[in-house]
C-alpha cells in the first residue's frame with residue numbers, strides 16, 4: 485500500500501486543522517497521514533487522523549528552547565515525524581548529523597520516521613546528485629540502518645514549491661539509487677499535484693508521496709490519495 489503524507493509546513497492553526505480533518509476521508513487502499521505544525525497536532529489527533537510531526541528533537545527533554553521531543557509527541561498520540569526536510573536544512577542549519585540523531589531518537593521511541601533527502605539544482609547540474617544523496621542517505625544508514633518504521637522521502641530541492649516536478653524517469657532513477665544504499669520505502673516529494681500523481685506513483689520504487697502545497701486543500705489531497713490507491 486502506498487503512503488501519502490501531507491506536509492502542511494507553517495500553514496493551518498488548530499481551527500483550520502479541525503476543519504480539514506473533519507472533511508477528509510481517507511480512500512481505501514492507501515495510507516494517508518497529515519503533518520501539521522506542532523500547535524495543531526492535538527487537533528489533528530483528536531480528529532482521528534494519522535498524524536506525523538514535522539520535526540523531532542533527539543533528547544527526551546532538556547534545555548533546548550523551541551524544540552519538541554519524541555516522548556512529548558507520543559503523549560499526544562502522534563505516530564511519527566518528518567526529519568531533515570530541505571527547508572530545515574536550508575533555513576535552520578539542519579545537518580546530516582542532526583538528521584541522523586533525530587532519526588535514531590524517534591525510531592528508538594517507536595515513532596515512525598520520514599527522513600528527507602534531495603539535491604539542489606546546482607548539485608544536479610554539476611553532476612553531484614548521487615554524491616549528495618549518498619552522503620545524506622549513508623549518514624542515516626550508518627546511524628540506524630534499515631528499520632521497519634523508517635521511510636525516506638526523495639525531494640529534489642528544485643522541485644519543491646516550484647511547480648516543476650522530477651520526470652518519472654528522474655524519480656525512478658533517484659529512488660532506485662536511494663534504495664541501493666538503504667532498503668526502505670521511498671516517497672517522492674516536490675510539486676506532486678492531482679494531475680501528475682498517478683504517473684509519478686506508478687513508477688517502480690516510488691512507494692508514495694510527500695505532498696506540500698496540494699495537501700492543504702481536502703479536494704486536492706484526496707485526489708492524490710485516490711491516485712495512489714489505484715496503484716498497487
Ligand code: 13P
Nearest residue numbers: 491644645674675696697
Ligand atoms: P510542494 O508539494 O509544495 O512542492 O512541497 C513538497 C514538500 O516540500 C513536501 O515536504
